[in-house]
Amino acid sequence: MKLPKPLARAAALLSSDARADRVVPPSGHTAWLTSFTAGAMTFLCVFALALSLASGRLASRWSDALARTATIRLSAPPEQMQAQTEAILALLATTPGVESARALTDEENRALLAPWFGADLPVEELPLPRLIEVTEADPGYDGEGLRQRLAAEAPGAVLDDHTRWRRPLAEAAGRLRLLGWLSIVLIGTAMAAMVTLAANASLAANAQVVRVLRLVGADDHYIARAFVRRFTLRAFAGAGAGALAGLIGIMILPRTDAAGGFLTGLGFSGAGWLLPFLLPPLAGAVAFFATRHAALSKLREFR
Amino acid sequence: MHGGERVIAFENAAYNYGGGELLSEVSLRLAPGSFHFLTGPSGSGKTTFLKLAYAELLPTAGHVTIFDREVRGLSRDEVARLRRRVGVVHQDVQFLDHLPLAANVQLPLTVSGRKSDARDLGDLLQWVGLAHLSDALPPSLSGGERQRAALARAVIMGPDVILADEPTGNVDWEMSLRLLTLLVELNRMGKTILVATHDLNLIRQAKNQVPARVLRISRRRIQLAGADL
Ligand SMILES: Nc1ncnc2c1ncn2[C@@H]1O[C@H](COP(=O)(O)OP(=O)(O)OP(=O)(O)O)[C@@H](O)[C@H]1O
Ligand SMILES: [Mg+2]
Numbered sequence A: 001m002k003l004p005k006p007l008a009r010a011a012a013l014l015s016s017d018a019r020a021d022r023v024v025p026p027s028g029h030t031a032w033l034t035s036f037t038a039g040a041m042t043f044l045c046v047f048a049l050a051l052s053l054a055s056g057r058l059a060s061r062w063s064d065a066l067a068r069t070a071t072i073r074l075s076a077p078p079e080q081m082q083a084q085t086e087a088i089l090a091l092l093a094t095t096p097g098v099e100s101a102r103a104l105t106d107e108e109n110r111a112l113l114a115p116w117f118g119a120d121l122p123v124e125e126l127p128l129p130r131l132i133e134v135t136e137a138d139p140g141y142d143g144e145g146l147r148q149r150l151a152a153e154a155p156g157a158v159l160d161d162h163t164r165w166r167r168p169l170a171e172a173a174g175r176l177r178l179l180g181w182l183s184i185v186l187i188g189t190a191m192a193a194m195v196t197l198a199a200n201a202s203l204a205a206n207a208q209v210v211r212v213l214r215l216v217g218a219d220d221h222y223i224a225r226a227f228v229r230r231f232t233l234r235a236f237a238g239a240g241a242g243a244l245a246g247l248i249g250i251m252i253l254p255r256t257d258a259a260g261g262f263l264t265g266l267g268f269s270g271a272g273w274l275l276p277f278l279l280p281p282l283a284g285a286v287a288f289f290a291t292r293h294a295a296l297s298k299l300r301e302f303r
Numbered sequence B: 001m002h003g004g005e006r007v008i009a010f011e012n013a014a015y016n017y018g019g020g021e022l023l024s025e026v027s028l029r030l031a032p033g034s035f036h037f038l039t040g041p042s043g044s045g046k047t048t049f050l051k052l053a054y055a056e057l058l059p060t061a062g063h064v065t066i067f068d069r070e071v072r073g074l075s076r077d078e079v080a081r082l083r084r085r086v087g088v089v090h091q092d093v094q095f096l097d098h099l100p101l102a103a104n105v106q107l108p109l110t111v112s113g114r115k116s117d118a119r120d121l122g123d124l125l126q127w128v129g130l131a132h133l134s135d136a137l138p139p140s141l142s143g144g145e146r147q148r149a150a151l152a153r154a155v156i157m158g159p160d161v162i163l164a165d166e167p168t169g170n171v172d173w174e175m176s177l178r179l180l181t182l183l184v185e186l187n188r189m190g191k192t193i194l195v196a197t198h199d200l201n202l203i204r205q206a207k208n209q210v211p212a213r214v215l216r217i218s219r220r221r222i223q224l225a226g227a228d229l
Helices: A005-014 A018-022 A030-065 A078-093 A106-117 A143-153 A162-205 A207-215 A220-251 A270-301 B046-053 B076-083 B101-105 B107-111 B118-127 B143-155 B173-188 B200-207
Strands: A069-074 A098-103 A130-136 A157-160 B008-016 B021-030 B035-039 B061-066 B086-089 B161-165 B192-196 B213-218 B221-224
Touching: A030 A162, A030 A220, A030 A270, A069 A078, A078 A098, A078 A130, A078 A143, A106 A130, A143 A157, A162 A207, A162 A220, A162 A270, A207 A220, A207 B076, A207 B107, A220 A270, A220 B076, B008 B046, B021 B046, B021 B061, B021 B221, B035 B046, B035 B173, B035 B200, B046 B061, B046 B161, B046 B192, B076 B086, B086 B143, B101 B107, B101 B118, B101 B143, B118 B143, B143 B161, B143 B173, B161 B173, B173 B192, B173 B200
Parallel strands: B035 B192, B035 B213, B086 B161, B161 B192
Antiparallel strands: A069 A130, A069 A157, A098 A130, B008 B021, B008 B061, B213 B221
């Protein structure tokens, strides 16, 4: 199998040529800083990921609940019921933002009440309010204005748009998800910056080594490889530990479903649990490209 | 082996570090298999000349060609490949201090991805008299040992040219003669040799063994010195 050129290059840069690695002296405790940074960043990333996924679930659940319907409950003396119902329907027909409206039939009323009072309820004889289902258009109607017009037309009509309060919440959840993704991007960028700094420091500290390597005929890719390999492996290992710690952290969070279901629980569900395992290779890739870029541009300072 | 008429050629080349030209109008050719000395007072530009000869520096005027390649047109990778064909012993010999002597001597092979033959390495270390020190770390070596290790490293790739900058800089006369003998042997094997030195005794000694020519830097120019010396 033949790899495409950039991939083959990447593979060559990572290939376990122990000798290539040995030409740069081991860097002692500073090596830990890269692993630690990658670990801490990945730990944070797991939470940002969990936050994004959880708020995403929340946002979509709440948006689904916003079925864009409201109910008007009309109480009126029996002899006026029909007239007021028609008046309200006429009013709704001219209200901007209302897509459609219709009065529930007696059958539907009975179906609604059946669970409480049994199927053979004599709906017609009870002084039940008439229900009018309003389907909202996009953009929606002005709730306050509609209430006032209803009051003028039918004093016994009550507009119940209980699902409307959830809209800002659904929007907030969507924003939260966006912030989560943004955090992940920032964490990744910060890690790239940290690795670049560390790689540059390492190259500067090993200037003498680099000079000798150039003098004996090493090309830039050879020299870069020693550094790239090192930082990639360190970032990968650190990120592995960080991801594991983050996952454990998420798993021991108390379940919040019981607490009113307001928070769906900061966690992963189903295949989402696999996502944190993508973070270590991702961190390795970030370190790979950051170090490679840093090394190849720094090496130009040496002839 | 190189087939052309010149291994390294300077054509009206000049070099200027920024404070006026240090070397001017340098025109010369190193023919394959030749042996040259380069002398001149301290600070006259011997090291600078060698750096031009292995493309560490680019001439600020004129042309330098190595194996018929104009140095100015070389990419970084080409410079790297060229250095594998030119063995250099630097005036300030530098090693990778964390690797043992043997690994340092093999470094040119390592970085060019070539397999090294343990027996060849043993022979080479034997030849420079360092076989017993193959596991020693460079900082523990004496000046003369470092010079010989540098020479071994310079020749391990079987280069066509060997440029040596004060290879006897900090060794006693006996060791100087030994290093000279190594260089003469290399020349007899067909290598082109250029040795920068201010040690006139060494040059006289060499002239007894090989038809060496002497280049002298004086007043920014490089000239072929007369037979008198
Ligand atoms: N990187 C540099 N920048 C500026 N000036 C330099 C640089 N390298 C060398 N020089 C100057 O160039 C002149 C020649 O230096 P060079 O090292 O070539 O002399 P040399 O003949 O090898 O001397 P020595 O016999 O002491 O080794 C010196 O005056 C030196 O100070
Ligand atoms: Mg010098």
